[in-house]
Amino acid sequence: MAKMILEGNQALAVGAKLCRPKVIASYPITPSTHIPEMLSEFVANGELDADFINVESEHSAISACIGAQATGVRTFTATASQGLALMHEILYVASGMRLPIVMGVANRSLSAPINIWCDHSDTMAERDSGWMQFYSENNQEALDLVIQAYRIAEDERVLLPAMVTIDAYTLTHTFEPVDVPSQKEVDEFLPPYKPVYAILDPERPITQGSFGTPEYFMEFKYSQQKAMERAKEVIDEVFREFEEKFGRKYGKIEPYRTEGADVILVTLGSMSGTGKEVVDQLREEGAKVGLIKVTVFRPFPAEELREAVRRAKVVAVIDRDISLGFSGAVFANVSASLINEEKRPLLANFIVGLGGRDVRPEDFREIVDKSFRILEAGRVEKPVEWINVSGEVP
Amino acid sequence: MKEEKQLLAPGHRMCAGCGVALSARLCLEAAGEKTIVVVPTGCMEVTTSQYPETAWRVPFIHVAFENAAAAASGVDAALKMMGKREGVNIVAMGGDGGTFDIGLQALSGMFERGHRVTYVCNDNEAYMNTGIQRSSATPYAAWTTTSPPGKKSIGEFREKKPIGYIAAAHGIPYVATATIAYFADYQKKVKKALSADGPAFIHVLTPCPVGWRFPPDRTVEVSRLAVQTGVFPLWEVRDGDIENLRITVKPPERKPVEEYLAVQGRFSHLFKPEKQQDVIDRIQKMVDEKCERYGI
Numbered sequence: 001m002a003k004m005i006l007e008g009n010q011a012l013a014v015g016a017k018l019c020r021p022k023v024i025a026s027y028p029i030t031p032s033t034h035i036p037e038m039l040s041e042f043v044a045n046g047e048l049d050a051d052f053i054n055v056e057s058e059h060s061a062i063s064a065c066i067g068a069q070a071t072g073v074r075t076f077t078a079t080a081s082q083g084l085a086l087m088h089e090i091l092y093v094a095s096g097m098r099l100p101i102v103m104g105v106a107n108r109s110l111s112a113p114i115n116i117w118c119d120h121s122d123t124m125a126e127r128d129s130g131w132m133q134f135y136s137e138n139n140q141e142a143l144d145l146v147i148q149a150y151r152i153a154e155d156e157r158v159l160l161p162a163m164v165t166i167d168a169y170t171l172t173h174t175f176e177p178v179d180v181p182s183q184k185e186v187d188e189f190l191p192p193y194k195p196v197y198a199i200l201d202p203e204r205p206i207t208q209g210s211f212g213t214p215e216y217f218m219e220f221k222y223s224q225q226k227a228m229e230r231a232k233e234v235i236d237e238v239f240r241e242f243e244e245k246f247g248r249k250y251g252k253i254e255p256y257r258t259e260g261a262d263v264i265l266v267t268l269g270s271m272s273g274t275g276k277e278v279v280d281q282l283r284e285e286g287a288k289v290g291l292i293k294v295t296v297f298r299p300f301p302a303e304e305l306r307e308a309v310r311r312a313k314v315v316a317v318i319d320r321d322i323s324l325g326f327s328g329a330v331f332a333n334v335s336a337s338l339i340n341e342e343k344r345p346l347l348a349n350f351i352v353g354l355g356g357r358d359v360r361p362e363d364f365r366e367i368v369d370k371s372f373r374i375l376e377a378g379r380v381e382k383p384v385e386w387i388n389v390s391g392e393v394p
Numbered sequence: 395m396k397e398e399k400q401l402l403a404p405g406h407r408m409c410a411g412c413g414v415a416l417s418a419r420l421c422l423e424a425a426g427e428k429t430i431v432v433v434p435t436g437c438m439e440v441t442t443s444q445y446p447e448t449a450w451r452v453p454f455i456h457v458a459f460e461n462a463a464a465a466a467s468g469v470d471a472a473l474k475m476m477g478k479r480e481g482v483n484i485v486a487m488g489g490d491g492g493t494f495d496i497g498l499q500a501l502s503g504m505f506e507r508g509h510r511v512t513y514v515c516n517d518n519e520a521y522m523n524t525g526i527q528r529s530s531a532t533p534y535a536a537w538t539t540t541s542p543p544g545k546k547s548i549g550e551f552r553e554k555k556p557i558g559y560i561a562a563a564h565g566i567p568y569v570a571t572a573t574i575a576y577f578a579d580y581q582k583k584v585k586k587a588l589s590a591d592g593p594a595f596i597h598v599l600t601p602c603p604v605g606w607r608f609p610p611d612r613t614v615e616v617s618r619l620a621v622q623t624g625v626f627p628l629w630e631v632r633d634g635d636i637e638n639l640r641i642t643v644k645p646p647e648r649k650p651v652e653e654y655l656a657v658q659g660r661f662s663h664l665f666k667p668e669k670q671q672d673v674i675d676r677i678q679k680m681v682d683e684k685c686e687r688y689g690i
Binding site: 022023025049050051053054055056057059060061063064065066067068069070071072073075089090093097200201202204205206207208209210211212213216 | 427428429430432439440443444445446448450451452453454455456457458460461463464465466467468469470471472473474475476478482499500502503506507
């Protein structure tokens with residue numbers, strides 16, 4: 001274990017390197033470009049024994065990863081925003097073919113207007129693609145989650161691809177001290193990749209990427225859904241094992257000072273850090289407020305979430321994305337998780353920080369104030385509210 | 395063709411007289427069983443890989459429509475890293491849609507990066523899998539469902555995209571054209587392509603009885619006529635040296651292009667209700683000019 005000062009992109013790249021992918025195919029896109037840069041450097045200087053494919057698009061990046069993973073090696077790619085959107089079609093193919101590819105994503109808004117800063121619209125748009133999604137709060141988590149994502153994805157009970165995300169700039173370009181495990185430690189935790197079914201070998205010819213008629217298609221989707229459900233258990237196992245080995249604890253959700261909380265905030269990614277800070281201040285001021293950070297968004301940890309908010313009176317879901325025409329994506333999932341509870345908290349959705357607008361402590365305070373007003377009123381008048389927005393564009 | 399152990403097994407769902415089926419069989423016969431096949435979405439994919447069956451006796455992967463070359467690049471990289479690259483062929487087989495049009499970017503990337511993949515384009519000159527829509531491979535004056543002849547149309551009004559030249563312009567080791575009627579020429583080219591130290595491209599004309607509107611027992615004949623009329627010259631080029639393009643099959647005497655057009659229903663509007671001699675002459679002139687350049 002060594003302490004290194006790494007920006008989020010580097011933490012993802014170093015984490016990926018420690019997992020010894022054999023093929024990396026990646027196309028540069030702001031703000032994730034440092035990831036392929038650093039990995040190609042590792043390959044160039046002999047630190048990483050891998051083939052780095054300089055593909056001509058993100059679409060080809062994920063396609064080349066599929067080709068390589070289906071042949072029988074561990075692969076890695078990284079992208080952001082429009083790059084992820086360009087991969088969209090092929091993301092479904094990767095999960096449908098049950099290839100445990102791991103990808104780093106720098107969370108960036110989607111055009112238009114074109115914007116290179118943070119929000120979660122890009123990965124939220126892929127929430128139905130059959131990829132597991134892990135959101136990092138800080139650079140340490142980014143590194144740790146990549147290593148764990150490989151273990152989870154490659155588990156025979158799962159065999160699903162996974163994306164590990166870091167917020168644009170707030171993490172991608174921000175340097176933090178990161179504990180970097182030794183290669184030996186990671187090797188002990190993550191054994192060499194052994195393909196379970198997917199292998200292209202002339203000695204043992206199989207067909208991959210079949211045509212699925214209505215007679216069979218639903219069974220394939222059902223199998224993916226079952227694998228997602230099994231992944232919940234596998235994630236817990238792997239997180240526990242990681243904690244034993246590396247001393248850092250992960251959960252699908254991370255409740256923060258939720259004991260006795262009347263109001264619970266739900267957050268993803270780097271804004272969780274700011275949120276925790278504000279919770280600390282408010283607790284000092286006597287407000288009964290707590291926070292739940294969602295680390296794993298797919299599979300969605302509905303059971304843990306239900307349990308964690310059971311005694312809360314108001315749950316304020318803070319989305320850094322918007323499913324235009326309805327609400328934030330996290331809110332929809334949290335609400336659905338609670339719908340059949342006999343006694344459930346009031347639910348409110350706050351849209352924040354789109355396209356890199358800062359999510360400030362005062363925004364959290366405003367959300368908490370509004371949540372306590374909901375609590376007093378006993379009802380939610382405005383289920384979806386935008387924070388720190390000046391109105392429509394003239 | 396040998397009947398025992400075809401690597402593309404009989405019983406697949408391709409149409410009777412399908413040129414692509416013949417091309418795939420010929421190609422695999424030349425490549426042998428140590429071959430990994432990468433196929434984009436299209437006729438060949440849907441007719442040979444229907445779960446839970448498969449017609450492929452070699453490893454086969456299909457990913458999507460526009461990315462066979464990218465997927466093949468990944469297969470190449472993985473085999474290299476596994477130390478299993480030697481003695482294994484990688485053959486991508488795409489249609490004209492997946493090659494000339496939607497897959498051109500990925501194909502160019504694969505060429506430029508130098509992956510040791512033989513890419514075979516089975517060109518049936520339209521989107522046949524979706525039901526005969528024009529592609530950039532559709533020839534001048536051909537009917538398709540999206541280039542219909544009419545009062546203001548003679549059918550497809552553009553010339554076919556010169557895909558072989560585009561491939562050769564990348565400077566890749568080997569580019570050739572072939573067609574199923576000249577199977578010895580085709581199979582020799584497959585072997586040359588596979589022995590190239592880098593990407594190779596073979597543009598194979600594969601007549602489609604359904605889309606070209608001719609009886610299924612005339613596929614080979616139509617394929618032969620394409621060469622004999624000079625519509626589809628058979629050539630090869632090494633290392634992008636287009637100046638030294640070599641004609642591999644020289645028809646002794648070029649037949650009039652009308653013979654090729656007349657056997658295909660997709661050109662029937664050039665013959666009835668009244669014959670459009672000017673259009674036929676224009677096509678003949680295009681072919682003459684091309685053949686003059688080739689010296690055939």
